Each structure stands twice: as C-alpha cells, then as structure tokens.
Amino acid sequence: xxxxxxxxxxxxxxxxxxxxxxxLAFAAQATRAASAEKYYVDGNGDVCVGNEFTTPFCDxxxxxxxxxxxxxxxxxxxxxxSSAVGNVATxxxxxSGNTGGNENVATGNSTLSSNTTGDENTAIxxxxxxxxxxxxxNVASGTDALRxxxxxxxxxxxxxxxxxxxTEGNxNVASGINALGSNTIGGGNVATxxxxxxxxxxxxxxxxxxxxxxxxxxxxxxxxxxxVDAGVRVTAGSNNLDIANEGxxxxxxxxxxxxxxxxxxxxxxxxxxxxxxxxxxxxxNAEGQLGCNPGEGSGEKGATGATGATGAEGARGPTxxxxxxxxxxERGATGTTGATGKEGAKGATGPEGEAGAQGAKGATGATGATGATGATGATGATGKEGATGATGAEGKENxxxxxxxxxxxxxxxxxxxxxxTEMGQVGWGECPQKTTGYSTSQLLxxxxxxxxxxxxxxxxxxxxxVKGSDTVLVAVIDNTTEKTLLSCTVNSTTxxxxxxxxxxxxxxxxxxxxxxxxxxxxxxxxxxxxxxxRY
Numbered sequence: 001x002x003x004x005x006x007x008x009x010x011x012x013x014x015x016x017x018x019x020x021x022x023x024l025a026f027a028a029q030a031t032r033a034a035s036a037e038k039y040y041v042d043g044n045g046d047v048c049v050g051n052e053f054t055t056p057f058c059d060x061x062x063x064x065x066x067x068x069x070x071x072x073x074x075x076x077x078x079x080x081x082s083s084a085v086g087n088v089a090t091x092x093x094x095x096s097g098n099t100g101g102n103e104n105v106a107t108g109n110s111t112l113s114s115n116t117t118g119d120e121n122t123a124i125x126x127x128x129x130x131x132x133x134x135x136x137x138n139v140a141s142g143t144d145a146l147r148x149x150x151x152x153x154x155x156x157x158x159x160x161x162x163x164x165x166x167t168e169g170n171x172n173v174a175s176g177i178n179a180l181g182s183n184t185i186g187g188g189n190v191a192t193x194x195x196x197x198x199x200x201x202x203x204x205x206x207x208x209x210x211x212x213x214x215x216x217x218x219x220x221x222x223x224x225x226x227x228v229d230a231g232v233r234v235t236a237g238s239n240n241l242d243i244a245n246e247g248x249x250x251x252x253x254x255x256x257x258x259x260x261x262x263x264x265x266x267x268x269x270x271x272x273x274x275x276x277x278x279x280x281x282x283x284x285n286a287e288g289q290l291g292c293n294p295g296e297g298s299g300e301k302g303a304t305g306a307t308g309a310t311g312a313e314g315a316r317g318p319t320x321x322x323x324x325x326x327x328x329x330e331r332g333a334t335g336t337t338g339a340t341g342k343e344g345a346k347g348a349t350g351p352e353g354e355a356g357a358q359g360a361k362g363a364t365g366a367t368g369a370t371g372a373t374g375a376t377g378a379t380g381a382t383g384k385e386g387a388t389g390a391t392g393a394e395g396k397e398n399x400x401x402x403x404x405x406x407x408x409x410x411x412x413x414x415x416x417x418x419x420x421t422e423m424g425q426v427g428w429g430e431c432p433q434k435t436t437g438y439s440t441s442q443l444l445x446x447x448x449x450x451x452x453x454x455x456x457x458x459x460x461x462x463x464x465x466v467k468g469s470d471t472v473l474v475a476v477i478d479n480t481t482e483k484t485l486l487s488c489t490v491n492s493t494t495x496x497x498x499x500x501x502x503x504x505x506x507x508x509x510x511x512x513x514x515x516x517x518x519x520x521x522x523x524x525x526x527x528x529x530x531x532x533x534r535y
Contacts, residue, residue: 039058040058040060040061042060042064044066044067044068045067045068045069046060046064046066046067046068046069046070047069047070047071048060048069048070048071048076048077049071049072049073050071050073050074050075050076058071060080060081063081064080064081064082064084065082065083066080066082066083066084066085066086066102067085067086068085068086069084069085069086069087069088070087070088070089071087071089071094071095072089072090072091073089073090073091073092073093073094074092074093075092075093075096076089076090076091076092076093076094076095076096076106077089077094077095077096077098078093078096078097079096079097079098079099080095080098080099081099082099082100083100084098084099084100084101084102085102085103086102086103086104087101087102087103087104087105087106088104088105088106088107089104089106089111089112090106090107090108091106091107091108091109091110091111092109092110093109093110093113094106094107094108094109094110094111094112094113095111095112095113095115096110096113097113097114097115097116098112098115098116099116099117100116100117101115101116101117101118101119101121102119102120103119103120104118104119104120104121104122104123105121105122105123105124106121106122106123106128106129107123107124107125108123108124108125108126108127108128109126109127110126110127110130111123111124111125111126111127111128111129111130111140112128112129112130112132113130114130114131114132114133114150115129115132115133115134116133116134117133117134118132118133118134118135118136118138119136119137120136120137121135121136121137121138121139121140122138122139122140122141123138123139123140123145123146124140124141124142125140125141125142125143125144125145126143126144127143127144127147128140128141128142128143128144128145128146128147128157129145129146129147129149130144130147130148131147131148131149131150131167132146132149132150133150133151134150134151135149135150135151135152135153135155136153136154137153137154138152138153138154138155138156138157139155139156139157139158140155140157140162140163141157141158141159142157142158142159142160142161142162143160143161144160144161144164145157145158145159145160145161145162145163145164146162146163146164146166147161147164147165148164148165148166148167148184149163149166149167150167150168151167151168152166152167152168152169152170152172153170153171154170154171155169155170155171155172155173155174156172156173156174156175157172157174157175157179157180158174158175158176159174159175159176159177159178159179159194160177160178160410161177161178161181161413162174162175162176162177162178162179162180162181163179163180163181163183164178164181164182165181165182165183165184165201166180166183166184166185167184167185168184168185169183169184169185169186169187169189170187170188171187171188172186172187172188172189172190172191173189173190173191173192174189174190174191174192174196174197175191175192175193176191176192176193176194176195176196176211177194177195177410177411178194178195178198178411178413178526179191179192179193179194179195179196179197179198180196180197180198180200181195181198181413181526182198182199182200182201182218183197183200183201183202184201184202185201185202186200186201186202186203186204186206187204187205188204188205189203189204189205189206189207189208190206190207190208190209191206191207191208191213191214192208192209192210193208193209193210193211193212193213193228194211194212194411195211195212195215195411195526196208196209196210196211196212196213196214196215197213197214197215197217198212198215198522198525198526199215199216199217199218199522199525200214200217200218200219201218201219202218202219203217203218203219203220203221203223203238204221204222205221205222206220206221206222206223206224207223207224207225208223208224208225208230208231209225209226209227209230210225210226210227210228210229210230211228211229212228212229212232213225213226213227213228213229213230213231213232214230214231214232214234215229215232215522215526216232216233216234216235216522217231217234217235217236217237218235218236219236220234220235220236220237220238220240220251221238221239222238222239223237223238223239223240223241223242224240224241224242225240225242225243225247226242226243226244227242227243227244227245229246230242230243230244230245230246230247231245231246231247232246232247232522233246233247233248233249234247234248234249234250235249236249237249237250237251237252237253238251238252239251239252240252240253240254240255241253241254241255241256242254242255243255243256243257244256244257244258244261244262245257245258246258257288259287259288278294280292280293280294280295280296281293281296401454401456401534401535402534402535403532403533403534404420404422404445404513404532404533404534404535405420405421405422405530405531405532406418406419406420406421406445406515406529406530406531406532407419407421407426407529407530407531408426408427408428408528408529409426409427409528410427410428410528411526411527411528412428412517412526412527412528412529413428413525413526414517414518414519414520414525415431415516415517415518416428416429416430416431416516416517417429417430417431417432417443417514417515417516417517418443418515418517418529418531419442419443420442420443420444420445422445423442424442425442427442428443429442429443431443431514431516432444432479432514434479434480434482435479435480435512436480437510439512441512443514444479444512444513444514445512445513445514446479446480446510446511446512446513447509447510447511447512448507448508448509448510448511448512448513448535449509450509451509452506452507452508452509452511453506453507453535454504454505454506454507454535455476455485455486455504455505455506455507455513455533455534455535456486456501456503456504456533456534456535457499457500457501457533457534458474458476458486458487458488458499458500458531458532458533459488459497459498459499459531459532459533460474460488460490460497460498460499460529460530460531460532461496461497461529461530462490462496462497462524462527462528462529462530463496463527463528464490464496464523464524464527465495465496465523466490466491466492466494466495466496466521466523466524467492467521467523468492468521468523469492469520469521470491470492470519470520470521470522470523470524471489471490471491471519471520471521471524472489472490472498472517472518472519472520472524472525473487473489473517473518473519474487474488474489474490474498474515474517474529474531475487475515475516475517475518476505476513476514476515476531476533477513477514477515477516478505478507478511478512478513479511479512479513479514480507480508480510480511480512481507481508481511483505484505485504485505485506485507485513486500486503486504486505486533487500488500490524507535513535515531517529
C-alpha cells in the first residue's frame with residue numbers, strides 16, 4: 001500500500017517561533033545571574049524551556065546535536081541526547097522518552113511520552129499516543145486517542161478514546177468518541193461516529209459511518225455499514241453491506257432500509273430497459289428478501305419464422321348441439337278483478353277477556369288522640385369495662401442518612417468506574433488501585449466519616465436498552481478493602497435500571513468507596529449512568 005506522508009515544515013516553524021517568543025520574553029525579565037539550566041537556546045534552532053522545580057532543567061548543553069527541536073514544559077523532550085531533528089513538545093512530559101525520533105509534534109499531558117525512535121507522529125490531547133514507541137506517521141487528536149499504540153503506523157484518530165486500544169494495527173481512520181475504541185491489530189478500517197466499530201478488535205478493511213454503526217463487530221472483514229446503528233447486529237460476519245439496517249449475525253448479505261420504516265422502494269434504470277441472456281422471475285418474501293429461481297427461467301426467444309402457405313379447406317363438420325334455453329320473458333299485465341262472493345257464515349264467539357285493573361285505594365282515616373306519657377323508670381346498674389382495642393399500625397420508618405451520587409454522561413466502558421459528583425465533575429475513568437488514606441481521585445468517595453458507614457438502598461439508571469442475554473453489574477466497592485458492599489444487575493427485564501432495598505455493607509472510618517460497572521454484551525456497554533445510595 002502506497003503512503004503519502006504529510007509535509008509539516010510550516011507547523012514546526014510556527015510552533016518554534018511561538019516558543020522562541022516566550023523564551024525571549026522570559027529572558028528579557030530574567031537577571032543575568034539566572035541559572036542557564038532553566039532554558040536553553042543554540043545556533044541550530046534548538047529551544048528548551050523547563051521549570052524551576054526539577055534539575056537538570058534543560059540539560060542539552062553538549063548532548064543535543066540535532067536541529068530545530070523545541071521543548072516547553074516539565075520534562076518535555078527530557079531524554080533528547082542525540083541528533084534528532086524537528087521535534088516539538090508542549091506540555092507535562094510531552095515526548096519525554098524520545099531519543100532519536102524526528103519531526104514529531106506532541107501537545108498535552110504525557111502525549112507521545114513513550115516514543116523513542118518513531119517519526120512524524122502528531123499527538124494533541126492528554127495521553128494521546130501515550131504508549132507509542134517506534135510507530136510512525138500517526139495522528140491522534142483527543143484525550144486517550146491512540147493511547148495504547150506502540151508500533152502501529154499511519155493511523156488517524158480524532159475524538160475522545162478513538163482507537164484507544166490499538167497497539168499494532170495500521171492504516172486505520174477513526175473519528176468520534178470511542179470510534180474503533182477496542183481495535184488492537186486490525187488494519188485498514190474506517191469508523192466515523194460515536195462508538196462506530198466500538199467493539200472491533202482484529203478484523204480488516206471495514207467501513208462504518210454513523211453512531212454505533214458496526215458497534216458489535218469484533219473480527220469480521222470487508223463489512224460496510226451506513227447510518228445510525230447500521231450493522232450493529234453483525235458480530236463476526238464478513239462481506240456484509242447494511243444501509244439504514246441493523247443487519248444480523250451473518251456474512252455476504254446486503255440489507256437496505258428497515259421493514260416498517262421504509263414502505264416504498266424505487267430503483268432507476270430498470271424500466272423499460274430490455275435484458276437478454278438466461279432469465280428468471282425475481283420474487284420477494286414477507287421479510288423483504290429478493291430471490292430468483294433459475295429453474296423457472298427460459299432461454300432467449302428466437303426470431304419468428306416465415307408464415308407457411310394456407311392449406312386446403314377441410315370437410316364440413318356435423319351440426320352442433322342445440323343452444324341453451326333463452327331467458328324468461330317479462331311478466332304480463334294483471335287481469336281485471338272478479339265479482340265479490342257471498343258473505344260467509346258468522347264465526348264462533350271469542351274467549352272471555354282478562355279482568356280489569358284494581359281500583360285506587362281509598363283515603364286513610366283520621367289519627368286518634370295520643371295517650372298520656374308514662375312515668376320514667378329507674379336507672380340501670382353500670383356495666384363492666386370493655387376489652388382493650390387492637391394496637392394501631394406501626395408508623396413509617398425514618399430513612400435517614402447521607403446520599404452519595406456517582407454519574408457519567410459520557411459513554412462508560414465495561415470494567416471502569418464512575419466519578420463521585422461531590423468532587424465537582426461528572427465522568428468516568430479506569431478504576432483506581434487499592435487506596436489507603438488520603439486520595440485526590442475524583443472516582444472515590446471518602447474518607448468515610450468516624451464510626452464508619454453502612455451502604456443501603458442502591459438505585460442505578462442508564463440510557464441503555466439492555467437486550468437478550470446482555471447484563472450490566474453495578475457494584476459499590478470499598479476500595480480500601482476491595483470488598484463489594486452492595487450491588488444490583490440491569491438485564492433485559494429491567495431494561496434500563498436496577499435497585500436493591502434489602503441488604504447492606506459496612507465500610508470502616510477513613511475507607512474510600514467506588515462504583516464499578518461490568519457489562520456483558522454490547523447493548524449495555526458504553527452508555528451513560530447515574531448511581532445513588534445511602535450511607
């Protein structure tokens with residue numbers, strides 16, 4: 001495969017000019033007695049500006065023999081003791097391990113910090129191309145873009161976590177959050193859109209355009225998917241073409257549109273174009289699959305032969321059978337009315353009729369006079385005291401205690417932890433190592449107050465739609481003891497949430513607490529989450 005390498009003299013020259021301006025401004029304000037180790041400039045165009053908290057600051061005197069290298073930031077180009085040319089490093093430890101690599105540009109925290117001899121790489125964003133050692137001609141723009149790449153060449157990654165897991169894959173293009181985020185050694189893949197080819201690892205020459213396009217594909221090759229969720233159900237299949245269709249676990253299949261969404265189909269260039277050769281009738285089933293049975297076909301129709309001569313008139317045949325009876329004619333006119341007959345004999349007497357209704361009730365007579373009131377009787381004896389009534393219902397429980405919130409509105413990968421929102425942000429990251437005592441990690445809630453805490457009433461929700469056998473485990477973990485305190489699971493029944501109001505877990509005073517997500521299957525992976533519990 002032919003490579004066309006970009007020319008970047010303007011980028012290098014412009015960056016050097018900017019750094020040189022900063023150096024001159026710094027030198028103008030510094031006294032003549034200032035330590036020369038804080039900055040370094042030589043006649044070969046090499047410029048270094050370190051910081052005053054670490055020595056040696058810019059230890060390049062007599063050790064750097066290259067040209068036009070520029071370093072700005074703590075330990076930027078720290079290992080450059082060679083004849084390397086045209087490197088630009090801006091930020092904490094940018095290109096700090098570079099020894100002989102040329103024409104590299106690194107901007108951001110630890111960008112290209114492991115590079116040793118790789119050439120013409122560009123990394124912009126924290127940890128971009130962090131692990132690259134000898135890989136060349138790579139471009140990474142965005143936090144964690146191409147973070148794991150070591151020797152892969154000619155890859156282009158733009159977006160948070162794009163090609164994050166790539167180590168040795170070549171000639172890949174990823175644009176969008178987590179696009180090709182799981183790819184390790186696959187090559188020649190193109191992914192545009194959030195989570196496009198997000199689970200892909202080893203397959204080659206796949207093209208995915210649209211959010212979550214081919215997201216579930218892991219090892220398939222030569223697949224093409226266009227549209228949101230296009231080909232999302234293709235797992236290990238190859239040679240599929242899915243346009244605005246989720247596809248399926250298959251290979252060599254073309255699917256265009258979705259049943260129930262697209263209700264009409266038009267194809268230009270068919271009518272009225274004639275066709276020749278072996279033909280058969282095209283048919284379609286209820287699922288929209290097209291097919292043609294060659295057994296129903298026929299060869300090409302030949303030319304019509306010449307009309308033969310008219311033969312002699314044959315003998316007259318026998319008389320045919322009598323025709324069917326004709327339809328019934330219309331009804332004739334009504335005749336005149338006949339004379340009136342004699343009066344008939346008197347009929348028998350009919351049965352006696354039913355009795356009439358009962359008459360209305362007569363008026364009520366006047367009421368008689370009221371008799372005199374009798375004397376009041378003596379008061380009866382007091383009865384015995386009644387039994388005590390049943391005890392009333394128990395009052396509601398007072399659910400007290402603080403509420404902790406962990407959340408991320410950026411897609412969370414399986415096995416990672418959520419940010420503790422009280423620390424001032426919403427997000428996620430790699431779960432921290434076991435921690436005892438003071439920590440600045442935004443992934444930890446701590447320290448647990450004096451007398452410890454009891455974790456209860458866990459509730460989690462997500463924008464995922466968990467399907468089939470896929471699940472997501474939400475676990476509240478004591479990071480200090482590595483013990484799971486409480487957990488719940490989202491599955492295809494609960495779809496987008498889980499909770500538990502029973503059970504509890506105790507953390508000792510001073511411990512740190514984290515929330516970890518573990519997904520099985522693509523429908524619950526790389527989604528947004530909110531998790532809360534009492535403690």
